[in-house]
Amino acid sequence: MTAVAAPLIEVSGLTKHYKVRTGRFGRGEAVVHALDDVSFDVLKGETLSVVGESGSGKSTLGLTLLQLRRATSGTVVFNGQNLGEVSDRALAPIRQRLQIVFQDPFSTLHPRMTVGEAIALPIRFHRLVEPSKVRERVLAILDDVGLPRRYENHYPHEMSGGQCQRVAIGRALACEPEFIVCDEAISALDVSVQAQIVNLLVDLQEKLGLTYLFIAHDISVVRHISNRVAVMYLGHMVELGPVDGVCERPLHPYTQALLSAVPRLGERFTGEEPIAGGEIPSPTAPPSGCRFHTRCPFATDRCTVELPVLREVKVGHRAACHYAERFL
Amino acid sequence: MNTMTIQDNKTLLDVRNLSIAIRSRKGSARVVDDVSFSVCKGETLGVVGESGCGKSITMLGLTGLLPNAASIASGSVDFEGHDLARMEEKELRNIRGGRIGFIFQDPMTSLNPVMTLGAQLAEPMMQHRGVSREVAYREAAKLLTMVGVSGGESRLSQYPHQLSGGMRQRVMIAMSIICQPSLLIADEPTTALDVTVQRQVAQLIKSLSVKLGLSVIWISHDLALVSQIAERIVVLYAGKIVEQGPVEDMYLRPRHPYTKALLASLPSVADHRAGRRLPAIKGALPDPRNRPPGCPFAPRCPDQIERCWQAMPEMTRFEKGHDAACFVAELKESAQ
Numbered sequence: 090m091t092a093v094a095a096p097l098i099e100v101s102g103l104t105k106h107y108k109v110r111t112g113r114f115g116r117g118e119a120v121v122h123a124l125d126d127v128s129f130d131v132l133k134g135e136t137l138s139v140v141g142e143s144g145s146g147k148s149t150l151g152l153t154l155l156q157l158r159r160a161t162s163g164t165v166v167f168n169g170q171n172l173g174e175v176s177d178r179a180l181a182p183i184r185q186r187l188q189i190v191f192q193d194p195f196s197t198l199h200p201r202m203t204v205g206e207a208i209a210l211p212i213r214f215h216r217l218v219e220p221s222k223v224r225e226r227v228l229a230i231l232d233d234v235g236l237p238r239r240y241e242n243h244y245p246h247e248m249s250g251g252q253c254q255r256v257a258i259g260r261a262l263a264c265e266p267e268f269i270v271c272d273e274a275i276s277a278l279d280v281s282v283q284a285q286i287v288n289l290l291v292d293l294q295e296k297l298g299l300t301y302l303f304i305a306h307d308i309s310v311v312r313h314i315s316n317r318v319a320v321m322y323l324g325h326m327v328e329l330g331p332v333d334g335v336c337e338r339p340l341h342p343y344t345q346a347l348l349s350a351v352p353r354l355g356e357r358f359t360g361e362e363p364i365a366g367g368e369i370p371s372p373t374a375p376p377s378g379c380r381f382h383t384r385c386p387f388a389t390d391r392c393t394v395e396l397p398v399l400r401e402v403k404v405g406h407r408a409a410c411h412y413a414e415r416f417l
Numbered sequence: 418m419n420t421m422t423i424q425d426n427k428t429l430l431d432v433r434n435l436s437i438a439i440r441s442r443k444g445s446a447r448v449v450d451d452v453s454f455s456v457c458k459g460e461t462l463g464v465v466g467e468s469g470c471g472k473s474i475t476m477l478g479l480t481g482l483l484p485n486a487a488s489i490a491s492g493s494v495d496f497e498g499h500d501l502a503r504m505e506e507k508e509l510r511n512i513r514g515g516r517i518g519f520i521f522q523d524p525m526t527s528l529n530p531v532m533t534l535g536a537q538l539a540e541p542m543m544q545h546r547g548v549s550r551e552v553a554y555r556e557a558a559k560l561l562t563m564v565g566v567s568g569g570e571s572r573l574s575q576y577p578h579q580l581s582g583g584m585r586q587r588v589m590i591a592m593s594i595i596c597q598p599s600l601l602i603a604d605e606p607t608t609a610l611d612v613t614v615q616r617q618v619a620q621l622i623k624s625l626s627v628k629l630g631l632s633v634i635w636i637s638h639d640l641a642l643v644s645q646i647a648e649r650i651v652v653l654y655a656g657k658i659v660e661q662g663p664v665e666d667m668y669l670r671p672r673h674p675y676t677k678a679l680l681a682s683l684p685s686v687a688d689h690r691a692g693r694r695l696p697a698i699k700g701a702l703p704d705p706r707n708r709p710p711g712c713p714f715a716p717r718c719p720d721q722i723e724r725c726w727q728a729m730p731e732m733t734r735f736e737k738g739h740d741a742a743c744f745v746a747e748l749k750e751s752a753q
Contacts, residue, residue, distance in 0.1 A: 142612070251701060
């Protein structure tokens with residue numbers, strides 16, 4: 090990757106806290122730290138992947154980026170405009186250029202709308218083509234996402250998960266966006282179909298010059314399609330760097346743990362190896378200092394009190410660990 | 418050569434020519450078609466396939482848990498000298514939870530949300546083994562420690578919602594081994610879990626299998642995951658077994674094009690293949706109500722020949738214990 094690409098979206102200090110009721114009859118109140126002081130850029134034309142386990146804040150990141158959830162603090166700047174200051178009404182035309190594809194294609198498609206209607210709706214809403222040309226455009230999009238044109242009149246229940254996901258992608262494309270958030274867009278699909286959808290996304294990116302924020306829990310899928318990878322843990326971004334660097338030379342112990350947990354062909358369990366413990370702690374009561382210190386094999390006293398900042402350890406490769414140099 | 422595993426005293430479960438049909442308004446569909454496999458004592462068998470291939474319904478069929486619309490059309494299920502396919506519901510009840518333990522994908526829907534863990538763990542012990550409440554609770558605490566739920570005793574008064582997903586699945590595992598079953602059926606037990614927790618659960622089940630001499634059937638869509646714990650693997654496609662064999666043979670020398678395609682489409686963190694495209698299997702699973710007459714994989718198969726569209730290939734032995742149902746693989750083999 091060359092460093093000349095300009096940022097399309099600049100995120101700085103993005104924080105999102107949710108208040109939840111707790112205790113008996115919801116008398117108590119707790120704050121979920123879904124996103125804590127996250128800063129990064131998304132470069133024009135790149136695929137930036139965000140990986141992390143459930144509760145890491147990766148989905149909240151996608152939603153707050155698009156202002157589908159308003160941030161508690163921090164800014165998201167798109168084309169020189171701070172989206173946090175734009176009213177919902179004024180956001181509509183901007184949203185045309187910022188789209189999202191969700192995990193479950195069945196629940197994001199209207200069950201009583203045909204594929205053709207679902208794709209035509211955003212075209213009509215944003216008045217992207219003349220009313221007489223809408224159908225032509227819909228058919229062109231079906232071609233783009235690799236669905237036969239006769240699917241125009243199909244309903245979601247008549248299609249497989251992979252086909253529905255193609256429609257969801259087509260609906261996002263109908264807006265002629267610059268930026269698409271893929272929120273676990275392939276996680277619900279079978280492996281053989283996953284590969285089809287990944288390839289479709291790659292083709293579309295090359296053809297239309299799209300920028301992707303690709304949210305996934307599976308770091309192995311990310312390896313093939315991203316330029317850069319960000320790793321999230323309990324609302325913090327703990328590592329951000331080029332895909333090869335992060336996957337081959339991870340600089341954060343959490344990334345290392347995540348990578349080593351991926352099932353590999355040829356690795357065998359004997360039933361005698363010690364079972365590693367630990368799970369992601371509750372985001373309502375995150376640990377002090379480094380969020381990962383409760384599970385980190387390298388943690389010291391410093392880690393329990395001092396929160397490490399995401400800093401550049403190698404050119405273009407940032408990590409939030411006091412001892413990241415150790416892993417260079 | 419047709420394959421038949423030799424019935425010996427090491428075989429715990431022997432499924433022969435099992436077919437399961439589902440009736441619907443649009444007609445009857447054979448979702449499991451002439452499936453035969455066996456599990457030896459202490460062995461872990463991995464069952465791999467995509468959604469809709471019939472892997473879950475096969476397991477439900479083994480133990481009489483089929484939904485109302487489905488029924489066993491033919492075949493036998495020999496387990497410890499009984500044919501489960503012909504057993505009365507009453508007798509089956511003693512086998513399920515007694516001799517055969519189950520773990521399902523989503524621990525939250527399998528656990529009772531309004532019962533404490535202690536009550537849920539103690540009940541089957543009192544039911545199947547007739548022990549007193551106190552003994553049952555004491556053993557429940559021990560079991561929880563065994564599956565890695567810390568603070569055993571204090572956990573007994575907790576409810577499922579107070580636990581994380583990984584902890585809930587551990588409780589499910591504890592529950593499944595309460596009555597010292599000889600067979601554990603785990604249906605996608607880690608699919609709802611994070612990858613770091615998935616590894617812990619896989620290791621836990623493997624260690625229990627070794628420690629207790631437990632046979633395990635592990636159902637998964639993830640060939641890499643299954644290869645970590647299973648000794649043998651069965652690959653299902655559209656209700657049929659297309660290949661089965663020892664785990665190393667399956668990923669080093671796969672014979673069936675579907676197994677090959679599954680392996681190729683596995684994304685890998687380790688080797689960064691050239692280009693950003695993943696090798697995909699074109700098309701989708703055939704509709705079970707309207708399957709092609711020949712090999713069900715023919716429409717998607719890169720190697721298909723004319724014969725594949727006309728007749729279903731038989732299971733053929735390629736190496737010791739390694740069978741596949743593919744005409745093209747047979748031709749290749751005889752050409753060598």
